[in-house]
Amino acid sequence: MANIPLHFSCTVEDGLGVKRSTDVYQSPPDTTTLAQVVAAMGTWLSDLDASTDGAIVADQVRIIPALPGGLKSATGATWGRSRNMLPGVLRYSSAGTSKAWSSVIPALAAACIVAGKPDVHGATLGTYSTLLTTGSNGYTNPNGQALAALESGIIGERKSRKQLQASSRAV
Amino acid sequence: MTNLEVQYRGELVDGLGVHGDMLSYLSLPDTATLAQTSSALGVWAAAVDGCVDGAFTGVSAVIVPPLPGGLKSATGATWLDSRMQQTGIIDFSATGTSRRYGQALPSFSNAAISGGQFDISNAAVQALISLLLNPTGYFTNAEKQSLEAALDALLSFRKRAYLATRSYVL
Numbered sequence: 001m002a003n004i005p006l007h008f009s010c011t012v013e014d015g016l017g018v019k020r021s022t023d024v025y026q027s028p029p030d031t032t033t034l035a036q037v038v039a040a041m042g043t044w045l046s047d048l049d050a051s052t053d054g055a056i057v058a059d060q061v062r063i064i065p066a067l068p069g070g071l072k073s074a075t076g077a078t079w080g081r082s083r084n085m086l087p088g089v090l091r092y093s094s095a096g097t098s099k100a101w102s103s104v105i106p107a108l109a110a111a112c113i114v115a116g117k118p119d120v121h122g123a124t125l126g127t128y129s130t131l132l133t134t135g136s137n138g139y140t141n142p143n144g145q146a147l148a149a150l151e152s153g154i155i156g157e158r159k160s161r162k163q164l165q166a167s168s169r170a171v
Numbered sequence: 172m173t174n175l176e177v178q179y180r181g182e183l184v185d186g187l188g189v190h191g192d193m194l195s196y197l198s199l200p201d202t203a204t205l206a207q208t209s210s211a212l213g214v215w216a217a218a219v220d221g222c223v224d225g226a227f228t229g230v231s232a233v234i235v236p237p238l239p240g241g242l243k244s245a246t247g248a249t250w251l252d253s254r255m256q257q258t259g260i261i262d263f264s265a266t267g268t269s270r271r272y273g274q275a276l277p278s279f280s281n282a283a284i285s286g287g288q289f290d291i292s293n294a295a296v297q298a299l300i301s302l303l304l305n306p307t308g309y310f311t312n313a314e315k316q317s318l319e320a321a322l323d324a325l326l327s328f329r330k331r332a333y334l335a336t337r338s339y340v341l
Contacts (some may be wrong), residue, residue, distance in 0.1 A: 005315050012255070014254050022276065029203060029309075032204060035173070035177055038234070041236070042239035048299060050295035051283060052297065055243050055248050056243075057238075059238055065232075065321055079186050079225070082225045082226075084189045087322065104193070105193065106183050107183060110224060121184065135210070137197070138199050141196060142194045145193055160191070163189045
Protein backbone atom coordinates (compact mmCIF):
# COMPACT_ATOMS: atom_id res chain seq x y z
CA MET A 1 0.00 0.00 0.00
CA ALA A 2 1.45 3.34 -1.03
CA ASN A 3 0.44 6.89 -0.10
CA ILE A 4 -0.73 9.24 -2.86
CA PRO A 5 -0.12 13.03 -2.59
CA LEU A 6 -3.27 15.16 -2.84
CA HIS A 7 -3.67 18.92 -3.20
CA PHE A 8 -6.92 20.52 -1.96
CA SER A 9 -7.56 24.09 -3.06
CA CYS A 10 -10.47 26.49 -2.90
CA THR A 11 -11.32 30.04 -3.95
CA VAL A 12 -12.60 32.49 -1.33
CA GLU A 13 -14.48 35.67 -2.30
CA ASP A 14 -14.78 38.69 0.02
CA GLY A 15 -17.39 41.43 0.27
CA LEU A 16 -15.65 43.55 -2.39
CA GLY A 17 -15.69 40.69 -4.89
CA VAL A 18 -11.95 40.10 -4.50
CA LYS A 19 -11.00 36.43 -4.83
CA ARG A 20 -8.06 34.52 -3.42
CA SER A 21 -7.20 30.86 -3.20
CA THR A 22 -5.86 28.81 -0.34
CA ASP A 23 -4.76 25.22 -0.22
CA VAL A 24 -3.68 22.25 1.89
CA TYR A 25 -1.95 18.96 1.15
CA GLN A 26 -2.72 15.37 2.10
CA SER A 27 -1.01 12.01 1.56
CA PRO A 28 -3.59 9.27 2.28
CA PRO A 29 -3.20 5.56 1.49
CA ASP A 30 -4.05 4.53 -2.05
CA THR A 31 -6.94 2.37 -0.76
CA THR A 32 -8.87 5.60 -0.07
CA THR A 33 -11.85 6.00 -2.41
CA LEU A 34 -12.63 9.16 -4.35
CA ALA A 35 -15.79 9.51 -2.26
CA GLN A 36 -13.65 9.56 0.90
CA VAL A 37 -11.31 12.10 -0.69
CA VAL A 38 -14.25 14.39 -1.55
CA ALA A 39 -15.66 13.96 1.98
CA ALA A 40 -12.28 14.84 3.53
CA MET A 41 -12.10 18.00 1.45
CA GLY A 42 -15.64 18.85 2.54
CA THR A 43 -14.57 18.64 6.18
CA TRP A 44 -11.61 20.95 5.53
CA LEU A 45 -13.86 23.42 3.69
CA SER A 46 -16.35 23.43 6.58
CA ASP A 47 -13.63 24.18 9.16
CA LEU A 48 -12.07 26.79 6.89
CA ASP A 49 -15.49 28.38 6.32
CA ALA A 50 -15.82 28.98 10.06
CA SER A 51 -12.43 30.78 10.17
CA THR A 52 -13.08 33.16 7.31
CA ASP A 53 -15.69 35.84 6.70
CA GLY A 54 -15.27 35.34 2.95
CA ALA A 55 -17.43 32.88 1.00
CA ILE A 56 -15.93 29.75 -0.55
CA VAL A 57 -17.03 29.79 -4.20
CA ALA A 58 -15.01 26.99 -5.85
CA ASP A 59 -13.01 23.91 -4.89
CA GLN A 60 -10.69 21.44 -6.55
CA VAL A 61 -8.79 18.26 -5.66
CA ARG A 62 -5.59 17.34 -7.50
CA ILE A 63 -4.23 13.79 -7.26
CA ILE A 64 -0.49 13.78 -7.98
CA PRO A 65 0.90 10.25 -8.29
CA ALA A 66 4.48 9.51 -9.33
CA LEU A 67 5.05 9.16 -13.06
CA PRO A 68 4.34 5.57 -14.12
CA GLY A 69 7.28 3.51 -15.27
CA GLY A 70 8.04 2.83 -18.92
CA LEU A 71 7.51 6.33 -20.31
CA LYS A 72 10.20 7.81 -22.54
CA SER A 73 12.70 10.15 -20.91
CA ALA A 74 13.84 13.58 -22.11
CA THR A 75 16.90 12.19 -23.89
CA GLY A 76 17.84 10.79 -27.28
CA ALA A 77 17.61 11.89 -30.90
CA THR A 78 13.87 11.33 -31.33
CA TRP A 79 13.03 13.40 -28.26
CA GLY A 80 15.60 16.02 -29.31
CA ARG A 81 13.66 16.53 -32.56
CA SER A 82 10.21 16.69 -30.90
CA ARG A 83 8.25 19.96 -31.09
CA ASN A 84 5.31 20.87 -28.80
CA MET A 85 4.27 23.52 -31.34
CA LEU A 86 3.20 20.75 -33.76
CA PRO A 87 0.34 18.94 -32.00
CA GLY A 88 -1.94 16.28 -33.39
CA VAL A 89 -5.62 17.24 -33.05
CA LEU A 90 -8.00 14.26 -32.98
CA ARG A 91 -11.70 15.04 -33.30
CA TYR A 92 -14.29 12.88 -31.48
CA SER A 93 -18.07 12.74 -31.53
CA SER A 94 -19.82 12.62 -28.14
CA ALA A 95 -23.08 11.17 -26.87
CA GLY A 96 -25.97 13.60 -26.59
CA THR A 97 -24.51 16.42 -28.69
CA SER A 98 -23.84 17.23 -32.32
CA LYS A 99 -20.71 19.14 -31.34
CA ALA A 100 -17.36 17.43 -31.70
CA TRP A 101 -14.56 17.67 -29.15
CA SER A 102 -10.87 17.52 -29.98
CA SER A 103 -8.06 15.89 -28.07
CA VAL A 104 -4.80 17.79 -28.58
CA ILE A 105 -1.62 15.72 -28.50
CA PRO A 106 1.47 17.97 -28.14
CA ALA A 107 4.65 17.04 -30.00
CA LEU A 108 2.88 14.42 -32.12
CA ALA A 109 5.27 11.57 -32.83
CA ALA A 110 6.89 11.66 -36.26
CA ALA A 111 6.13 7.94 -36.47
CA CYS A 112 2.40 8.80 -36.27
CA ILE A 113 2.57 11.07 -39.32
CA VAL A 114 2.10 9.58 -42.79
CA ALA A 115 2.15 11.73 -45.93
CA GLY A 116 2.00 14.86 -43.76
CA LYS A 117 -1.17 13.77 -41.92
CA PRO A 118 -1.87 12.05 -38.59
CA ASP A 119 -2.04 8.30 -39.14
CA VAL A 120 -5.39 7.92 -37.34
CA HIS A 121 -5.83 4.34 -38.56
CA GLY A 122 -2.35 3.27 -37.49
CA ALA A 123 -1.68 1.10 -34.44
CA THR A 124 -0.47 3.85 -32.10
CA LEU A 125 -3.15 6.48 -32.62
CA GLY A 126 -5.66 3.64 -32.93
CA THR A 127 -4.72 2.38 -29.45
CA TYR A 128 -5.11 5.89 -28.05
CA SER A 129 -8.52 6.39 -29.69
CA THR A 130 -9.73 2.96 -28.52
CA LEU A 131 -8.80 3.93 -24.95
CA LEU A 132 -10.83 7.14 -25.18
CA THR A 133 -13.90 5.70 -26.91
CA THR A 134 -14.29 2.48 -24.89
CA GLY A 135 -17.30 3.27 -22.70
CA SER A 136 -16.14 1.40 -19.60
CA ASN A 137 -13.04 3.64 -19.38
CA GLY A 138 -15.26 6.66 -18.67
CA TYR A 139 -13.70 9.23 -21.02
CA THR A 140 -15.87 12.26 -21.83
CA ASN A 141 -15.79 15.73 -23.33
CA PRO A 142 -15.52 18.73 -20.91
CA ASN A 143 -19.33 18.62 -20.50
CA GLY A 144 -19.31 15.08 -19.13
CA GLN A 145 -20.68 13.51 -22.35
CA ALA A 146 -19.15 10.14 -23.23
CA LEU A 147 -16.83 10.09 -26.26
CA ALA A 148 -18.34 8.01 -29.06
CA ALA A 149 -16.03 7.71 -32.07
CA LEU A 150 -12.98 9.23 -33.74
CA GLU A 151 -14.08 11.42 -36.66
CA SER A 152 -10.90 12.99 -38.05
CA GLY A 153 -7.41 14.21 -37.27
CA ILE A 154 -5.19 17.12 -38.29
CA ILE A 155 -1.76 18.47 -37.44
CA GLY A 156 -2.12 21.85 -35.78
CA GLU A 157 0.29 24.55 -34.73
CA ARG A 158 0.49 26.12 -31.28
CA LYS A 159 3.23 28.70 -30.83
CA SER A 160 4.96 29.15 -27.50
CA ARG A 161 6.89 32.29 -28.37
CA LYS A 162 8.12 33.20 -24.91
CA GLN A 163 9.39 29.71 -24.24
CA LEU A 164 11.00 29.45 -27.67
CA GLN A 165 12.75 32.79 -27.24
CA ALA A 166 14.03 31.67 -23.86
CA SER A 167 15.33 28.33 -25.13
CA SER A 168 19.03 28.15 -25.75
CA ARG A 169 19.85 28.95 -29.35
CA ALA A 170 23.21 30.38 -30.32
CA VAL A 171 22.77 33.58 -32.36
CA MET B 172 -22.51 5.78 -5.93
CA THR B 173 -22.04 9.08 -7.75
CA ASN B 174 -19.95 9.84 -10.81
CA LEU B 175 -17.30 12.50 -10.48
CA GLU B 176 -15.95 14.69 -13.29
CA VAL B 177 -12.21 14.14 -13.55
CA GLN B 178 -9.48 15.70 -15.70
CA TYR B 179 -6.30 13.82 -16.53
CA ARG B 180 -3.40 16.24 -17.07
CA GLY B 181 0.01 15.49 -18.51
CA GLU B 182 2.92 17.92 -18.66
CA LEU B 183 5.29 17.36 -21.57
CA VAL B 184 8.62 18.84 -22.59
CA ASP B 185 9.97 18.75 -26.16
CA GLY B 186 13.49 18.74 -27.54
CA LEU B 187 13.73 22.54 -27.40
CA GLY B 188 12.72 22.60 -23.74
CA VAL B 189 9.26 23.96 -24.55
CA HIS B 190 6.59 22.77 -22.11
CA GLY B 191 3.05 21.81 -23.13
CA ASP B 192 -0.01 20.26 -21.53
CA MET B 193 -2.23 17.39 -22.50
CA LEU B 194 -5.81 17.05 -21.16
CA SER B 195 -8.43 14.34 -21.21
CA TYR B 196 -11.78 14.28 -19.38
CA LEU B 197 -13.49 11.39 -17.62
CA SER B 198 -16.48 10.53 -15.48
CA LEU B 199 -15.40 8.09 -12.75
CA PRO B 200 -17.49 6.41 -10.00
CA ASP B 201 -16.68 7.78 -6.56
CA THR B 202 -16.16 4.19 -5.34
CA ALA B 203 -12.88 4.08 -7.33
CA THR B 204 -9.81 4.11 -5.09
CA LEU B 205 -6.77 6.35 -5.45
CA ALA B 206 -4.82 3.26 -6.52
CA GLN B 207 -7.31 2.52 -9.30
CA THR B 208 -7.38 6.16 -10.39
CA SER B 209 -3.56 6.32 -10.47
CA SER B 210 -3.41 3.06 -12.39
CA ALA B 211 -5.91 4.29 -15.00
CA LEU B 212 -3.94 7.54 -15.24
CA GLY B 213 -0.84 5.45 -15.94
CA VAL B 214 -2.63 3.58 -18.74
CA TRP B 215 -3.63 6.92 -20.27
CA ALA B 216 -0.07 8.29 -19.96
CA ALA B 217 1.34 5.15 -21.62
CA ALA B 218 -1.12 5.47 -24.52
CA VAL B 219 -0.23 9.15 -24.97
CA ASP B 220 3.49 8.39 -24.64
CA GLY B 221 3.27 6.19 -27.73
CA CYS B 222 1.76 9.06 -29.72
CA VAL B 223 4.23 11.78 -28.79
CA ASP B 224 7.94 12.38 -29.18
CA GLY B 225 7.90 14.73 -26.19
CA ALA B 226 8.63 13.42 -22.69
CA PHE B 227 6.30 13.49 -19.70
CA THR B 228 7.48 15.51 -16.72
CA GLY B 229 4.38 15.00 -14.57
CA VAL B 230 0.83 13.67 -14.47
CA SER B 231 -2.13 14.49 -12.25
CA ALA B 232 -5.85 13.86 -11.98
CA VAL B 233 -8.06 16.82 -11.07
CA ILE B 234 -11.52 16.45 -9.53
CA VAL B 235 -13.91 19.42 -9.27
CA PRO B 236 -16.61 18.21 -6.88
CA PRO B 237 -19.66 20.31 -6.02
CA LEU B 238 -19.23 22.46 -2.92
CA PRO B 239 -20.45 20.71 0.24
CA GLY B 240 -23.63 21.97 1.86
CA GLY B 241 -23.62 24.28 4.88
CA LEU B 242 -20.96 26.78 3.76
CA LYS B 243 -21.75 30.46 4.05
CA SER B 244 -22.96 32.16 0.88
CA ALA B 245 -21.74 35.44 -0.60
CA THR B 246 -24.49 37.44 1.10
CA GLY B 247 -25.12 39.21 4.39
CA ALA B 248 -23.48 41.96 6.41
CA THR B 249 -20.57 39.90 7.76
CA TRP B 250 -19.60 38.74 4.29
CA LEU B 251 -19.94 42.28 2.89
CA ASP B 252 -17.50 43.46 5.55
CA SER B 253 -14.97 40.72 4.76
CA ARG B 254 -11.66 41.67 3.17
CA MET B 255 -9.35 39.28 1.29
CA GLN B 256 -6.31 41.32 2.30
CA GLN B 257 -6.81 40.40 5.95
CA THR B 258 -5.00 37.07 6.07
CA GLY B 259 -4.46 34.84 9.07
CA ILE B 260 -1.41 32.53 8.97
CA ILE B 261 -0.94 29.47 11.19
CA ASP B 262 2.61 28.06 11.28
CA PHE B 263 3.07 24.30 11.62
CA SER B 264 6.08 22.08 12.18
CA ALA B 265 6.41 19.02 9.94
CA THR B 266 8.12 15.63 10.23
CA GLY B 267 11.61 15.42 8.81
CA THR B 268 12.27 19.14 8.39
CA SER B 269 13.21 22.10 10.54
CA ARG B 270 11.26 24.41 8.22
CA ARG B 271 7.83 25.71 9.12
CA TYR B 272 4.77 25.40 6.91
CA GLY B 273 2.36 28.35 6.95
CA GLN B 274 -1.36 27.81 6.34
CA ALA B 275 -2.94 30.98 4.93
CA LEU B 276 -6.55 31.91 5.80
CA PRO B 277 -7.74 34.67 3.43
CA SER B 278 -10.37 37.20 4.58
CA PHE B 279 -9.68 36.05 8.12
CA SER B 280 -12.71 36.36 10.38
CA ASN B 281 -12.91 39.35 12.73
CA ALA B 282 -14.46 36.96 15.26
CA ALA B 283 -11.07 35.24 15.52
CA ILE B 284 -9.18 38.46 16.24
CA SER B 285 -8.73 39.61 19.84
CA GLY B 286 -6.84 42.69 20.96
CA GLY B 287 -5.78 43.26 17.34
CA GLN B 288 -4.06 39.88 17.20
CA PHE B 289 -4.78 36.43 15.85
CA ASP B 290 -6.78 34.61 18.56
CA ILE B 291 -5.42 31.06 18.34
CA SER B 292 -7.78 29.97 21.13
CA ASN B 293 -10.81 30.78 18.96
CA ALA B 294 -13.01 27.67 18.66
CA ALA B 295 -13.18 27.70 14.85
CA VAL B 296 -9.39 28.09 14.61
CA GLN B 297 -8.86 25.27 17.10
CA ALA B 298 -11.20 23.01 15.10
CA LEU B 299 -9.20 23.69 11.92
CA ILE B 300 -5.88 23.04 13.71
CA SER B 301 -7.21 19.77 15.13
CA LEU B 302 -8.30 18.71 11.65
CA LEU B 303 -4.91 19.44 10.09
CA LEU B 304 -3.02 17.65 12.89
CA ASN B 305 -5.24 14.56 13.06
CA PRO B 306 -3.01 11.62 11.95
CA THR B 307 -5.92 9.94 10.18
CA GLY B 308 -6.41 13.09 8.10
CA TYR B 309 -2.99 12.61 6.45
CA PHE B 310 -2.42 16.37 6.07
CA THR B 311 1.11 17.33 5.01
CA ASN B 312 3.15 20.31 3.86
CA ALA B 313 3.85 20.83 0.14
CA GLU B 314 6.76 18.35 0.37
CA LYS B 315 4.53 15.49 1.63
CA GLN B 316 5.87 15.75 5.20
CA SER B 317 3.23 15.14 7.90
CA LEU B 318 2.19 18.16 9.97
CA GLU B 319 3.24 17.74 13.63
CA ALA B 320 2.15 20.73 15.73
CA ALA B 321 0.81 24.28 15.48
CA LEU B 322 3.64 26.58 16.54
CA ASP B 323 2.21 30.07 16.35
CA ALA B 324 -0.04 32.32 14.30
CA LEU B 325 -0.09 35.86 13.00
CA LEU B 326 -2.35 38.37 11.32
CA SER B 327 -0.99 39.53 7.96
CA PHE B 328 -2.11 41.56 4.95
CA ARG B 329 -1.83 40.41 1.33
CA LYS B 330 -2.79 43.22 -1.01
CA ARG B 331 -4.94 42.62 -4.06
CA ALA B 332 -5.01 46.32 -4.94
CA TYR B 333 -5.79 45.94 -8.63
CA LEU B 334 -8.86 43.82 -7.90
CA ALA B 335 -10.10 46.07 -5.10
CA THR B 336 -10.07 49.19 -7.29
CA ARG B 337 -12.55 47.55 -9.69
CA SER B 338 -15.23 47.46 -7.03
CA TYR B 339 -15.42 51.15 -6.17
CA VAL B 340 -18.07 53.47 -7.57
CA LEU B 341 -16.36 56.71 -8.61
